[in-house]
Amino acid sequence: MRILIKNGRVIDPQNGMDAINDVFIIAGKIVAIGAEPDCFQANHVINAKGLVVCPGLVDLSVRLREPGLEYKATLESEMRAAVAGGITSLACPPDTDPPLDEPGLVEMLKHRAKSLNQAHVYPIGALTQGLKGERLTEMAELYDAGCVAFSQSDKLLLDTRVMMRAMQYASTFGFSVWLRPEDVSLANSGVAHDGEVATRLGLPAIPVCAETIALSNIVLIARETGAKVHLCRVSSAEGVAMLRAARQQGLPITCDVAANYIHLTEMDINFFDSNCHLVPPLRGLSDRDALRAGLMDGTIDAVCSDHAPVDEDAKLLPFGESEAGATGLELLLSLILKWAEEMKIPLIVALSKITSGPAKILGVKAGHLSLGTAADLCIFDPDQYWKVEAKTLVSQGKNTPFLGMELQGRVKYTLADGIIVYED
Amino acid sequence: MNNNPQLNKNGELQHLLTTEGLPASILLNILDTAESFVGVTARDIKKVPLLRGKSIFNLFFEPSTRTRTTFEIAAKRLSADVVNLNIAASSQSKGETLLDTVNNLSAMHADMFVVRHSQSGAAHLIARHVRPEIHVINAGDGRHAHPTQALLDMFTIRRYKRNFRNLRVAIVGDILHSRVARSQIHALTTLGVPEVRIIAPKTLLPAKVERLGVHVYHDMAQGLKDVDVLLMLRLQNERMLGACLPSSEEYFKHYGLTQEKLALAKQDSIVLHPGPMNRGIEIDSAVADGKQSVILPQVTFGIAVRMAVMTILAGN
Numbered sequence: 001m002r003i004l005i006k007n008g009r010v011i012d013p014q015n016g017m018d019a020i021n022d023v024f025i026i027a028g029k030i031v032a033i034g035a036e037p038d039c040f041q042a043n044h045v046i047n048a049k050g051l052v053v054c055p056g057l058v059d060l061s062v063r064l065r066e067p068g069l070e071y072k073a074t075l076e077s078e079m080r081a082a083v084a085g086g087i088t089s090l091a092c093p094p095d096t097d098p099p100l101d102e103p104g105l106v107e108m109l110k111h112r113a114k115s116l117n118q119a120h121v122y123p124i125g126a127l128t129q130g131l132k133g134e135r136l137t138e139m140a141e142l143y144d145a146g147c148v149a150f151s152q153s154d155k156l157l158l159d160t161r162v163m164m165r166a167m168q169y170a171s172t173f174g175f176s177v178w179l180r181p182e183d184v185s186l187a188n189s190g191v192a193h194d195g196e197v198a199t200r201l202g203l204p205a206i207p208v209c210a211e212t213i214a215l216s217n218i219v220l221i222a223r224e225t226g227a228k229v230h231l232c233r234v235s236s237a238e239g240v241a242m243l244r245a246a247r248q249q250g251l252p253i254t255c256d257v258a259a260n261y262i263h264l265t266e267m268d269i270n271f272f273d274s275n276c277h278l279v280p281p282l283r284g285l286s287d288r289d290a291l292r293a294g295l296m297d298g299t300i301d302a303v304c305s306d307h308a309p310v311d312e313d314a315k316l317l318p319f320g321e322s323e324a325g326a327t328g329l330e331l332l333l334s335l336i337l338k339w340a341e342e343m344k345i346p347l348i349v350a351l352s353k354i355t356s357g358p359a360k361i362l363g364v365k366a367g368h369l370s371l372g373t374a375a376d377l378c379i380f381d382p383d384q385y386w387k388v389e390a391k392t393l394v395s396q397g398k399n400t401p402f403l404g405m406e407l408q409g410r411v412k413y414t415l416a417d418g419i420i421v422y423e424d
Numbered sequence: 425m426n427n428n429p430q431l432n433k434n435g436e437l438q439h440l441l442t443t444e445g446l447p448a449s450i451l452l453n454i455l456d457t458a459e460s461f462v463g464v465t466a467r468d469i470k471k472v473p474l475l476r477g478k479s480i481f482n483l484f485f486e487p488s489t490r491t492r493t494t495f496e497i498a499a500k501r502l503s504a505d506v507v508n509l510n511i512a513a514s515s516q517s518k519g520e521t522l523l524d525t526v527n528n529l530s531a532m533h534a535d536m537f538v539v540r541h542s543q544s545g546a547a548h549l550i551a552r553h554v555r556p557e558i559h560v561i562n563a564g565d566g567r568h569a570h571p572t573q574a575l576l577d578m579f580t581i582r583r584y585k586r587n588f589r590n591l592r593v594a595i596v597g598d599i600l601h602s603r604v605a606r607s608q609i610h611a612l613t614t615l616g617v618p619e620v621r622i623i624a625p626k627t628l629l630p631a632k633v634e635r636l637g638v639h640v641y642h643d644m645a646q647g648l649k650d651v652d653v654l655l656m657l658r659l660q661n662e663r664m665l666g667a668c669l670p671s672s673e674e675y676f677k678h679y680g681l682t683q684e685k686l687a688l689a690k691q692d693s694i695v696l697h698p699g700p701m702n703r704g705i706e707i708d709s710a711v712a713d714g715k716q717s718v719i720l721p722q723v724t725f726g727i728a729v730r731m732a733v734m735t736i737l738a739g740n
Contacts, residue, residue: 194630194631195631195632196631196632196635198630198631199630199631199632199633199635199636200444200606200635200636201544201545201568202544202565202566202567202568202569202603202606203544203545203566203567203568204567205630205631207631271429271545271548272544272545272548272549313521316521316523316549316553317521317522317543317549318522318541318543318544318545318546318549318565318566319543319544319545320543320544320545320566321543
């Protein structure tokens with residue numbers, strides 16, 4: 001198969017390219033950008049005039065809900081949603097049922113995902129058995145089965161000693177440990193940021209120090225053990241400041257933020273909108289602005305969708321009883337474009353946060369358009385607006401704070417390994 | 425999402441969910457209407473036919489005797505049919521969701537739901553999902569709101585003090601966990617009370633509470649100085665368990681209302697309490713039964729205020 005993508009605005013953050021160009025694909029690989037290779041005969045031509053051609057997006061946190069939680073979503077539905085959102089590589093956290101703590105489960109998931117021939121799935125293995133925070137998993141076995149890193153997902157570690165041992169053990173093999181910083185006892189049964197809105201609505205609250213205390217523990221143990229640490233979904237200004245300081249000391253700590261948090265604040269909860277029940281909680285305006293600034297100065301490496309499809313009934317409950325999470329795969333690109341437009345950020349910088357940035361954290365060959373690499377591409381219309389509606393979302397999860405809103409940026413084509421896996 | 429889920433498209437009260445965001449005119453209309461019912465409740469024949477043929481369901485997902493009873497009496501005095509459902513003990517424990525329960529009851533042609541629930545926002549959720557002809561009254565949701573309690577407090581304050589616009593009001597006690605306090609604060613500020621104070625130890629105050637328009641005090645001697653109205657809150661015993669307070673004795677010593685502390689307020693100040701009282705914990709018996717206490721009139725006015733709310737909603 002030979003594909004020619006003509007006249008698109010090709011943006012490749014890793015290679016510093018932003019120009020109108022043609023992209024040539026042979027047998028699933030990018031063979032040329034710009035000048036036509038000798039004797040190139042395209043079987044298929046995509047006219048990308050007016051469109052942006054960029055690396056397929058890389059998403060660091062996607063709950064596929066398999067195995068075990070198929071009533072919320074299935075691998076089929078969510079893999080289709082991923083490519084509809086231009087995402088061609090995704091990491092899935094281990095909080096399935098049972099959790100991804102055994103090589104067999106990981107192999108099955110990889111196999112099932114591969115047979116669907118859509119996005120590439122990179123499982124994150126459980127750091128502890130059953131995510132219980134007590135005994136370590138067989139990380140080396142899990143790595144061989146296909147895990148690219150290890151995490152507790154949202155089952156936070158209670159025991160600091162286990163955290164230290166886990167980091168020591170992981171660093172023995174050079175594996176990275178992904179942790180969301182939140183102190184369990186301070187978070188307690190909180191469901192909203194400890195601020196004005198939780199006070200007004202009478203919602204149990206989670207203070208910022210729940211994040212900073214856990215973050216401080218993680219940073220100190222990372223320094224002690226030399227472990228490679230990735231922080232998932234930082235939410236507060238103070239958290240960003242602490243992370244910036246740690247990175248200035250040269251610690252190998254990376255960080256992501258979920259797309260909702262660079263736009264929304266506690267205020268969006270309005271009158272108990274359970275679609276804004278997210279983990280960690282949406283915080284204040286100054287926190288949101290600090291997250292944006294952290295992204296700009298590189299303290300935060302990547303933006304993820306933190307895709308968490310939730311069945312409708314689980315959101316039709318009082319705010320505190322509703323299940324946390326939002327669908328995100330199909331909104332990731334649009335939310336990045338919205339941020340870029342609002343902050344007047346060049347597209348190439350904004351796109352790096354959902355391509356090359358997360359690919360580096362995952363340690364996989366993705367997120368760039370270097371010659372000879374797999375043709376994972378996202379082709380989108382940056383000027384087309386679309387309305388976020390339950391009936392148009394491909395994901396089985398319809399729960400998002402942006403429901404009913406118009407967003408910019410529509411994916412027109414997604415290619416994985418040179419195959420058109422999505423076409424609008 | 426609708427920014428004022430309590431109002432219908434004509435700006436009239438469709439549901440009473442919280443005192444927040446309602447115009448003063450609506451609050452005053454409730455108080456004025458309640459005035460006309462005070463006479464009814466004192467009459468020999470205590471019934472008016474205003475809601476004859478209407479079905480009012482008391483949905484109590486959280487146990488409560490007092491509030492449920494006052495709603496029941498209010499509805500019966502308006503000649504409505506009242507059904508009491510203590511749901512904490514029935515379908516919820518069988519796994520039926522809140523909205524399933526509500527939909528089932530709607531199918532029985534309810535006209536009004538009076539809802540109490542342990543979760544903040546439960547009444548909002550129900551109001552969003554009931555058929556448009558059904559009215560919802562929040563009888564207390566989690567820590568969020570208890571609007572009829574706040575309105576009966578406002579009614580009582582107006583009875584004794586006439587004008588809201590020259591008052592200094594102090595709310596004393598567990599603000600953090602109190603739906604009553606939140607509803608009182610919104611009602612007081614909406615009705616134009618120039619100075620609302622809250623007095624509590626730091627463990628019983630929510631974050632950024634001053635944004636609600638109140639002045640924060642931790643000391644009774646300072647906080648009660650020159651106050652016209654004292655709104656006491658009930659202290660739940662479980663606060664000792666959550667490390668909020670060391671003991672009820674120490675709480676009483678610093679925040680319990682005694683005659684000595686009351687003497688710091690204005691001489692003609694009045695004392696309110698939503699009940700049930702913990703004598704010797706947040707309030708001393710001498711004060712509760714003293715001449716500045718209006719705690720029993722509050723209960724009487726509570727019925728008139730709830731009658732007023734039901735009548736106004738049914739008419740909209």
